[in-house]
Amino acid sequence: MSDKIKAMFEDFVAGRVGRRELLRDAARFGIGASAAGMLLNAAQTRALAADYDWKAHQGKALKVLLNKHPYADAMIADIESFKNLTGMSVTWDIFPEDVYFDKVTAALSSHSTEYDAFMTGAYQTWQYGPAGWLVDLDEYLKNPAKLAPNYDWDGILAGLRSSTAWSGKPGDALGGPGAKQWCLPWGFEVNNVSYNQRIFDKVGVHMPKNLPDMLEVAAKITKDAGGPYGIGVRGSRSWATIHPGFLSGYTNYGGKDFEVRGGKLKAAMNSPQSKEFTKLWVEMIQKSGPKNWATYTWYQVGTDLGAGASGMIYDADILGYFMDGGDNKERGHLAYGAFAANPNETAPTANVWIWSLAMSNFSKNKDAAWDFIQWATGTDHLLFGARKMDMVNPVRTKIWEDPEFKEKISKYPGYLEQYTATAPKARIYFTPQPLFFNLTTDWAAALQQMVAKQVPVDEGLDKLAASIDRQLKSAGLG
Amino acid sequence: MSESAEIALHQRAGVAASRGARLLPYALSLPALLVCIGILIPFGTAAWYSLQRYNLAMPFTRGFIGWSGYLDVLSDPDFWNTVEVSAIYTLATVVLELLLGLGIALLLRERTRLNNIVSIALLLPLMTAPAIAALMWKLMTNPGFGVLSWIVGAFGLTNFKWASDPNTAMLTVVLVDIWVYTPFMMILLLAGLRSLPTQPFEAARLDGVPGRFVFFRITLPMLMPYIVTATLFRLLDSIQQFDIIYAMTQGGPGDSLMVFQVRAYLEFFQYTNVGRSAVLMMILWAITYALSNVFVKQWLKLRERSHGAQ
Numbered sequence: 001m002s003d004k005i006k007a008m009f010e011d012f013v014a015g016r017v018g019r020r021e022l023l024r025d026a027a028r029f030g031i032g033a034s035a036a037g038m039l040l041n042a043a044q045t046r047a048l049a050a051d052y053d054w055k056a057h058q059g060k061a062l063k064v065l066l067n068k069h070p071y072a073d074a075m076i077a078d079i080e081s082f083k084n085l086t087g088m089s090v091t092w093d094i095f096p097e098d099v100y101f102d103k104v105t106a107a108l109s110s111h112s113t114e115y116d117a118f119m120t121g122a123y124q125t126w127q128y129g130p131a132g133w134l135v136d137l138d139e140y141l142k143n144p145a146k147l148a149p150n151y152d153w154d155g156i157l158a159g160l161r162s163s164t165a166w167s168g169k170p171g172d173a174l175g176g177p178g179a180k181q182w183c184l185p186w187g188f189e190v191n192n193v194s195y196n197q198r199i200f201d202k203v204g205v206h207m208p209k210n211l212p213d214m215l216e217v218a219a220k221i222t223k224d225a226g227g228p229y230g231i232g233v234r235g236s237r238s239w240a241t242i243h244p245g246f247l248s249g250y251t252n253y254g255g256k257d258f259e260v261r262g263g264k265l266k267a268a269m270n271s272p273q274s275k276e277f278t279k280l281w282v283e284m285i286q287k288s289g290p291k292n293w294a295t296y297t298w299y300q301v302g303t304d305l306g307a308g309a310s311g312m313i314y315d316a317d318i319l320g321y322f323m324d325g326g327d328n329k330e331r332g333h334l335a336y337g338a339f340a341a342n343p344n345e346t347a348p349t350a351n352v353w354i355w356s357l358a359m360s361n362f363s364k365n366k367d368a369a370w371d372f373i374q375w376a377t378g379t380d381h382l383l384f385g386a387r388k389m390d391m392v393n394p395v396r397t398k399i400w401e402d403p404e405f406k407e408k409i410s411k412y413p414g415y416l417e418q419y420t421a422t423a424p425k426a427r428i429y430f431t432p433q434p435l436f437f438n439l440t441t442d443w444a445a446a447l448q449q450m451v452a453k454q455v456p457v458d459e460g461l462d463k464l465a466a467s468i469d470r471q472l473k474s475a476g477l478g
Numbered sequence: 479m480s481e482s483a484e485i486a487l488h489q490r491a492g493v494a495a496s497r498g499a500r501l502l503p504y505a506l507s508l509p510a511l512l513v514c515i516g517i518l519i520p521f522g523t524a525a526w527y528s529l530q531r532y533n534l535a536m537p538f539t540r541g542f543i544g545w546s547g548y549l550d551v552l553s554d555p556d557f558w559n560t561v562e563v564s565a566i567y568t569l570a571t572v573v574l575e576l577l578l579g580l581g582i583a584l585l586l587r588e589r590t591r592l593n594n595i596v597s598i599a600l601l602l603p604l605m606t607a608p609a610i611a612a613l614m615w616k617l618m619t620n621p622g623f624g625v626l627s628w629i630v631g632a633f634g635l636t637n638f639k640w641a642s643d644p645n646t647a648m649l650t651v652v653l654v655d656i657w658v659y660t661p662f663m664m665i666l667l668l669a670g671l672r673s674l675p676t677q678p679f680e681a682a683r684l685d686g687v688p689g690r691f692v693f694f695r696i697t698l699p700m701l702m703p704y705i706v707t708a709t710l711f712r713l714l715d716s717i718q719q720f721d722i723i724y725a726m727t728q729g730g731p732g733d734s735l736m737v738f739q740v741r742a743y744l745e746f747f748q749y750t751n752v753g754r755s756a757v758l759m760m761i762l763w764a765i766t767y768a769l770s771n772v773f774v775k776q777w778l779k780l781r782e783r784s785h786g787a788q
Contacts, residue, residue: 127750435535
């Protein structure tokens with residue numbers, strides 16, 4: 001009987017039988033849910049191991065550097081699968097996001113061999129890659145001897161694959177000619193509106209259609225909701241203030257960060273489109289944002305939504321998703337919508353943040369680290385993360401089509417719809433260049449000054465553009 | 479053993495003993511020398527980096543640029559904003575902590591059981607890591623649920639934004655600094671006060687000298703070496719402030735709290751601009767060196783005067 005059961009799960013993994021048939025047959029054999037999960041996991045491990053020598057680095061020890069995040073939680077929950085598959089051991093250090101990238105920079109800049117692989121965002125690779133700290137993963141992706149046959153690189157969303165590859169030449173398009181694959185996408189987020197349906201119903205407002213409408217809806221919530229403020233967006237003096245809702249809306253208004261002319265960059269933050277958008281954005285925060293907006297990071301924006309302290313947020317869709325679970329007071333009251341800020345545009349232009357995995361160039365176990373990375377970004381682990389844990393948004397198209405995941409995500413009103421509406425134009429809208437963090441932090445600082453009315457928007461943006469042009473020139477980029 | 483051999487042996491022992499005596503001072507100072515070298519290696523490295531164009535993200539641009547990095551920083555308006563912000567922060571924290579610390583020390587001067595308990599309780603903030611203190615204050619000043627926001631709200635300041643407003647951000651971080659470090663001033667000055675000779679005060683009491691005269695003409699001058707020492711410590715610490723400001727606002731809103739250490743930290747860890755970060759640190763070193771020189775000279779003068787008085 002055990003052979004029959006094994007064969008049954010192997011048929012499912014190979015796609016020869018469907019989920020419904022598997023459940024029916026499992027029930028016939030009297031297999032409970034947890035036993036079925038275990039058997040499925042074992043079948044997947046055998047299937048993976050069938051066509052690729054996963055045991056090639058058996059006995060080796062890897063160490064990875066992780067940010068405290070649901071993706072990391074999912075990886076840790078499934079790490080036994082990797083250990084069983086490869087015979088390697090894995091340890092990790094986890095740091096909160098506030099200090100995580102400083103730790104990564106310290107480890108890499110000191111050429112430390114401690115970590116073999118680490119979590120990163122695509123923007124960070126614009127610093128780490130040209131500095132020579134990362135391995136170009138094309139070395140593995142384009143080598144059939146080192147790539148598991150069922151890895152399915154093309155199964156990762158095309159926009160994400162290109163967004164994590166760059167030539168290193170400032171201004172060159174992501175994924176363009178000569179681009180190096182600095183990291184592999186692991187999970188990602190698009191920026192849209194997550195809102196509190198209970199508060200919206202109480203006040204009698206609807207999901208905003210565009211930015212001018214968002215100003216009105218947010219103002220009405222602040223005025224009539226009896227405590228909650230209208231709109232949560234990030235505001236700390238950090239690059240992280242610029243990349244979510246702000247840049248998504250800014251792009252929708254036709255704003256660009258830089259003009260690329262003859263291989264040189266020129267700041268474009270003071271274009272008419274930029275000024276038009278920024279004026280509305282600043283006014284929105286002044287009238288309906290959190291009082292201490294200038295200290296708001298991902299955490300504050302999210303927890304306010306989950307606690308019912310804000311009516312809506314314009315930030316990562318997954319932030320709203322995470323706030324719709326656990327012990328959050330507003331669990332079950334949240335809804336999601338795609339958002340095109342510009343009244344003249346119908347489709348959103350969401351800037352994306354991609355949590356990815358990269359390999360340290362100073363690792364002593366590069367081939368073993370590659371096996372870890374391809375396992376962690378492979379279909380089986382990501383399917384586990386999407387089904388059993390909070391690994392949204394999945395980077396693989398196949399997982400978006402998985403019935404179990406679809407069923408799970410359908411419980412979040414409008415989530416799948418906002419994703420579907422946003423996906424076609426979702427990508428990184430920043431111009432890749434190595435001064436990304438200086439210049440976007442300056443941008444955030446300028447926004448803070450405008451919101452605090454220290455400087456009018458027009459003047460603030462002109463000053464910002466002039467300052468950025470000076471820095472670009474000084475670095476030989478402008 | 480012949481007599482001549484015995485003499486030779488004694489001579490050799492004598493030479494060895496005198497050589498040992500000559501080397502002893504060097505051997506004793508060897509640990510200090512090693513520590514000094516240990517300190518100078520990173521210092522020398524930073525000085526060397528400050529003379530280079532060195533951004534980790536652009537390794538191809540690395541090269542020796544001499545004083546250009548310094549000139550570049552000194553001609554940047556943002557740098558002068560940093561100088562101004564650092565000066566205001568240092569002056570405000572040191573002066574207020576000195577006045578408060580002195581006031582509390584005077585109140586606790588008598589060795590009573592209550593004073594002993596109070597002086598220990600007052601030391602508690604000093605035992606809190608400044609970054610943790612900053613996070614506590616961040617919660618207490620939260621406009622939604624912070625206890626301090628509630629208190630100022632009760633006085634009509636319902637829209638007080640604390641560290642989120644450029645107009646009140648400096649006040650907020652200065653308050654946190656005062657909360658953490660006033661006990662440091664207090665404990666040094668209290669130790670000074672309690673070690674002062676009692677005779678001048680007894681004589682003044684017998685002569686019926688007014689309290690204000692005693693404070694300004696006897697207590698303060700005698701306490702001055704302690705005041706200078708405590709001020710020097712706090713001054714050097716304040717001008718190098720990082721943790722409170724970074725934990726609360728990362729130098730914002732805008733550039734309103736962009737002190738030296740925060741700017742240097744951001745330049746290195748977030749912008750990977752090693753050269754510029756090193757320039758800022760070297761300038762900060764020069765400032766602290768000059769300030770400590772002035773204070774140490776002042777302290778030596780005061781010590782000489784007090785020794786002369788004895």
